[in-house]
Each structure stands twice: as structure tokens, then as C-alpha cells.
Amino acid sequence: MPVYHSLGSIPPKRHTQFRKPDGSLYAEELVSTEGFSSLYSLVYHAYPPTIVKTLGEPYCVEPKIAREKHLKHTSLIGFNIQPEDDYLQSRKPVLVNSDLHISLAAPRQSMVDYFYKNSQADEVVFIHEGTGTLKTGFGNIKFQYGDYLVIPRGTIYQMEFNGAANRLFIVESFSPIRPPKRYRNQYGQLMEHSPYCERDIKRPADLKTYDEHGDFKILIKKQGLIYPYIYGTHPFDFVGWDGFHYPWALSIHDFEPITGRLHQPPPVHQTFEGDNFVICSFVPRKFDYHPLSIPAPYNHSNVDSDEVLYYVDGDFMSRKSVVKGQMTLHPGGIPHGPHPGSVEKSIGKESTDELAVMIDPFRPLMLTEDAIRIEDENYYKSWQY
Numbered sequence: 001m002p003v004y005h006s007l008g009s010i011p012p013k014r015h016t017q018f019r020k021p022d023g024s025l026y027a028e029e030l031v032s033t034e035g036f037s038s039l040y041s042l043v044y045h046a047y048p049p050t051i052v053k054t055l056g057e058p059y060c061v062e063p064k065i066a067r068e069k070h071l072k073h074t075s076l077i078g079f080n081i082q083p084e085d086d087y088l089q090s091r092k093p094v095l096v097n098s099d100l101h102i103s104l105a106a107p108r109q110s111m112v113d114y115f116y117k118n119s120q121a122d123e124v125v126f127i128h129e130g131t132g133t134l135k136t137g138f139g140n141i142k143f144q145y146g147d148y149l150v151i152p153r154g155t156i157y158q159m160e161f162n163g164a165a166n167r168l169f170i171v172e173s174f175s176p177i178r179p180p181k182r183y184r185n186q187y188g189q190l191m192e193h194s195p196y197c198e199r200d201i202k203r204p205a206d207l208k209t210y211d212e213h214g215d216f217k218i219l220i221k222k223q224g225l226i227y228p229y230i231y232g233t234h235p236f237d238f239v240g241w242d243g244f245h246y247p248w249a250l251s252i253h254d255f256e257p258i259t260g261r262l263h264q265p266p267p268v269h270q271t272f273e274g275d276n277f278v279i280c281s282f283v284p285r286k287f288d289y290h291p292l293s294i295p296a297p298y299n300h301s302n303v304d305s306d307e308v309l310y311y312v313d314g315d316f317m318s319r320k321s322v323v324k325g326q327m328t329l330h331p332g333g334i335p336h337g338p339h340p341g342s343v344e345k346s347i348g349k350e351s352t353d354e355l356a357v358m359i360d361p362f363r364p365l366m367l368t369e370d371a372i373r374i375e376d377e378n379y380y381k382s383w384q385y
């Protein structure tokens with residue numbers, strides 16, 4: 001995140017002696033996602049982050065591809081994903097390619113007896129239902145309905161849920177997740193035309209140092225496998241840190257829509273970007289105010305990208321019979337557009353209360369076995385009169 005932040009105690013100069021009250025040294029660690037060439041933070045641990053006690057057998061969580069190639073408008077009923085107790089087991093990848101994996105999850109329980117680290121992918125966890133706290137060594141972030149949690153790869157974390165009814169929409173990105181470059185000036189500051197600004201960014205707070213020895217299980221994901229590691233010190237033993245690399249959150253409700261006299265194209269909804277895909281937010285807004293405007297979108301055929309919409313709330317004006325948690329995939333190569341009747345219906349309407357997350361990946365998505373299980377098979381015929 002291009003905003004400097006610091007919590008806890010750090011020495012006045014980097015890479016210098018920083019000692020505990022007993023005279024021993026704290027352990028400095030540089031954490032980053034793109035080597036030494038981009039955003040990073042310096043972390044000061046009570047103990048070195050390298051004390052491995054044992055390493056268990058890895059197990060596979062790779063998505064099982066059911067439909068590698070396809071050219072069919074597809075709809076998935078996301079809330080048909082069944083709740084499961086465990087956070088990691090509850091995550092069901094549904095649409096995947098080499099740039100990102102999109103998963104749905106309905107975890108019932110907090111993570112209490114292990115920690116998790118995705119070593120290869122930044123994670124964006126969109127909170128559709130539920131409240132709780134994202135716990136990390138950098139500090140904690142309280143979350144609620146509508147929050148995008150952005151967790152850079154390599155961040156060890158726990159999800160603490162306040163209740164059992166949780167619905168998550170998760171993107172694993174194999175490139176760093178960032179605010180779009182065109183929203184930022186040459187110094188990284190979000191500019192006046194950006195739909196959100198630094199005040200909207202929730203940063204970690206309440207840093208607590210866990211100075212503890214013991215057996216700490218960290219499940220580390222790499223190349224589709226989960227490696228169970230047992231470390232000898234608590235992973236949240238940060239006494240302080242500073243830099244630009246840390247987990248953060250943005251509420252979809254703080255995304256300020258850009259509107260106009262005529263229909264605005266999808267890029268005005270862009271919220272984040274990764275390599276080869278964008279994440280957009282469709283939020284409640286005033287409709288177009290030209291006297292002859294048509295608020296519903298025109299038919300469109302982006303042959304260079306697939307288009308995924310995840311319906312969060314409200315009445316989605318260009319679709320008929322949409323339910324919460326539904327997900328549509330309109331593949332590049334064939335056009336799609338408003339459902340019959342929705343163009344006329346949109347004329348004269350002043351505003352919409354729709355809330356949705358959209359992802360446009362520039363490489364085709366594959367459907368997994370979990371996706372096929374929740375597919376509405378007749379969706380592709382739904383434009384018939």
C-alpha cells in the first residue's frame with residue numbers, strides 16, 4: 001500500500017543495533033513482495049522468524065479443473081457453497097487462471113489452533129457477510145460487511161469471526177494488488193479524481209507483541225500445496241515495524257461512484273489492479289442525467305477479457321432474477337448485454353442501489369469442480385424473449 005505506516009517501537013536508524021531491556025538484540029526482517037524493487041517494510045521481532053521445529057507432510061489444495069476451455073455465459077449460485085467449520089477448508093476455488101484464483105467461502109469458525117500464510121499470492125478477501133478481526137503481526141484490522149481486506153503475500157494471519165454466519169469472496173492474485181496507477185500521482189498519493197483516498201484506507205492497529213515460545217503451527221501455501229510448519233516462537237512477536245508493506249482494508253461503501261450525463265464505462269468502477277486483471281466496485285449511485293439517457297449498459301463484446309460479476313446486494317438493473325452471492329462469467333469472444341426488458345425499464349430511473357464486485361481477467365478463466373456443482377445450467381439461454 002503506498003502509504004507509509006509504523007506501529008510499535010523501531011530504532012532511529014535502520015539496520016542498527018536495537019536491543020531488548022535485557023541487552024539482547026531484536027531480530028530485524030525485511031518483508032516485501034517484489035524483491036528489493038518495490039514496497040517493503042522493516043519488522044523487528046522478539047526472536048528470529050526462522051526457528052523451525054518440525055515440518056509436516058504437505059497436502060494438495062490445487063483447484064480441480066472441470067472445464068478448461070469453454071465459450072458459454074455461466075452463472076454460479078454462490079450461496080450454494082456449503083458452510084464449513086474451518087477457514088482454509090471452507091475456501092472453494094471456482095474460477096481460476098494463471099494470474100488469479102477466485103474462491104467462495106462460508107467459514108463458521110475462527111482460526112485458533114493455527115496460522116496461515118499464502119507465500120505466492122496476495123489475497124483480497126471481500127466480506128459479504130460476517131464481522132470479525134484480521135489478526136497479523138503488523139496489528140489487527142476489524143472487518144465488517146463490505147470490507148475488502150488486502151493481505152500481501154507472505155503475511156501470516158488469522159481470521160477471527162464474531163459469529164458463525166460468514167460469506168467471503170476471495171481473490172488470490174499472483175501479482176501484487178494495488179490501487180490503479182492512474183489514481184496516483186508521481187509520489188503515489190491518491191489524486192482528487194480517485195474514487196477513494198488515503199482517509200478511506202483502514203490500516204493495522206493495536207499492535208500487541210506475543211513474546212512466547214512453544215509450538216506454533218503455520219500452514220504455508222505454495223504451488224498448490226499446504227506445508228504444515230511448526231515454529232518455536234509466536235509469529236506475532238513484532239515489537240514494531242515501519243514501511244509501505246502491510247495488510248490494509250477498504251470498504252466498498254467508501255468507494256465514491258463516478259457518474260455522468262451518459263452511461264459511464266466500467267473503468268470508472270475500478271478499485272484495484274493486479275497483473276492482467278482488474279477489480280471493480282459497482283455501488284449505489286445516481287443514474288445518468290441526460291434527458292434521453294439509457295442507464296442500462298449497452299451490449300458489449302470485450303474479446304480480450306472475461307468478465308466476472310459477483311452480486312452483493314440491491315437490485316441489479318441490467319439483470320433479471322439475480323440473487324445475493326450469484327456470480328456470472330461472461331467470457332470474452334461473445335457479446336453480452338442487458339436482459340430483455342431491462343433497457344426500457346432503466347429509462348427514467350434516477351438511481352440504483354446495486355452493489356457488486358466485478359473482475360475482468362485478460363486471460364480466460366477455467367471452471368473448477370466446485371463451480372460446476374453450483375452452476376445454473378440454463379443461464380446462457382436467459383436472453384431469450
Ligand SMILES: [Fe+2]
Pocket residue numbers: 300307330336
Ligand atoms: Fe459486462
